[in-house]
Amino acid sequence: xxxxxxxxxxxxxxxxxxxxxxxxxxxxxxxxxxxxxxxxxxxxxxxxxxxxxxxxxxxxxxxxxxxxxxxxxxxxxxxxxxxxxxxxxxxxxxxxxxxxxxxxxxxxxxxxxxxxxxxxxxxxxxxxxxxxxxxxxxxxxxxxxxxxxxxxxxxxxxxxxxxxxxxxxxxxxxxxxxxxxxxxxxxxxxxxxxxxxxxxxxxxxxxxxxxxxxxxxxxxxxxxxxxxxxxxxxxxxxxxxxxxxxxxxxxxxxxxxxxxxxxxxxxxxxxxxxxxxxxxxxxxxxxxxxxxxxxxxxxxxxxxxxxxxxxxxxxxxxxxxxxxxxxxxxxxxxxxxxxxxxxxxxxxxxxxxxxxxxxxxxxxxxxxxxxxxxxxxxxxxxxxxxxxxxxxxxxxxxxxxxxxxx
Numbered sequence: 214x215x216x217x218x219x220x221x222x223x224x225x226x227x228x229x230x231x232x233x234x235x236x237x238x239x240x241x242x243x244x245x246x247x248x249x250x251x252x253x254x255x256x257x258x259x260x261x262x263x264x265x266x267x268x269x270x271x272x273x274x275x276x277x278x279x280x281x282x283x284x285x286x287x288x289x290x291x292x293x294x295x296x297x298x299x300x301x302x303x304x305x306x307x308x309x310x311x312x313x314x315x316x317x318x319x320x321x322x323x324x325x326x327x328x329x330x331x332x333x334x335x336x337x338x339x340x341x342x343x344x345x346x347x348x349x350x351x352x353x354x355x356x357x358x359x360x361x362x363x364x365x366x367x368x369x370x371x372x373x374x375x376x377x378x379x380x381x382x383x384x385x386x387x388x389x390x391x392x393x394x395x396x397x398x399x400x401x402x403x404x405x406x407x408x409x410x411x412x413x414x415x416x417x418x419x420x421x422x423x424x425x426x427x428x429x430x431x432x433x434x435x436x437x438x439x440x441x442x443x444x445x446x447x448x449x450x451x452x453x454x455x456x457x458x459x460x461x462x463x464x465x466x467x468x469x470x471x472x473x474x475x476x477x478x479x480x481x482x483x484x485x486x487x488x489x490x491x492x493x494x495x496x497x498x499x500x501x502x503x504x505x506x507x508x509x510x511x512x513x514x515x516x517x518x519x520x521x522x523x524x525x526x527x528x529x530x531x532x533x534x535x536x537x538x539x540x541x542x543x544x545x546x547x548x549x550x551x552x553x554x555x556x557x558x559x560x561x562x563x564x565x566x567x568x569x570x571x572x573x574x575x576x577x578x579x580x581x582x583x584x585x586x587x588x589x590x591x592x593x594x595x596x597x598x599x600x601x602x603x604x605x606x607x608x609x610x611x612x613x614x615x616x617x618x619x
Contacts, residue, residue, distance in 0.1 A: 270303025
């Protein structure tokens, strides 16, 4: 309970009535403290309703009159001065209470509009897309009507699914506009575009049209086929985690590129335009192509520059039961009272199991994160969980993100 809520609570106000009355009775007669009752209607107005303010003022007037009679100054100028003070404070309390209710109503209306906008921007994904169980969650750290800039979506393709998760710099309507534009492009081309680098470039064009000179978006693009081949393309976004059915969790190191919206991405080379990302032009380090690197490749440069390959993707092979967890930096930067970052990997490893629905896994992870942070988050956070559960179980043993050398 906040200090303002405690001071304006009914029990605290009642205690003040008792304290003021008792203090007046134990002091010498002729020294009435009845004027102090004038502060109580104002305190009640902080959180109370109109009736509570009027009741506090009426009780203050009655007690002030009784104490004036006790102090033998009823009908004197001091009595009328105390009476006017209490009545005036009651009127002031009613004005303050009306202003507070109006502001709370406006804020509630704005929050409802923001919630509708957030749900329109980030609708609940389908529970299943092809051979994948899907769940997503978004938690806002804002206490007002500010809408965050986190974005995510999952779309089905003819051979599996594609997903995106990202984080727009800033909050409010500008961030929503940028996120909406980027998501609109992904939803339009994510189903049938040839490969991830082309999707990223199209999103770059959209963000450049909407963003200011200091705005950018970190994005992680994911493509998973029905056979479990997972391709990752990161534009400055945190890498995902993979958890197997045994509960082992590992972070997938991805080749990083500059965030989109900075104008630093290069157009795909002609060879890349002509061939799919799975063709010969996609060989790691191939000239002009969309290089594909193994997740275990020590040559991954987290500070990749625009002068490197146009788009280097990372591949991971998922086996039945494996989960891919995508997060925004609000999860990684969550801290406890001691300033320690939330240990996502070990907490995720012990969070429910493969038999629990993905939505319950994310709910438990969110609840654990809030407990770790003391109930409050410093930043918005989004999580997307993809669980690979093909109809026919494979014969391979599960592993946390077995790497496919390409």
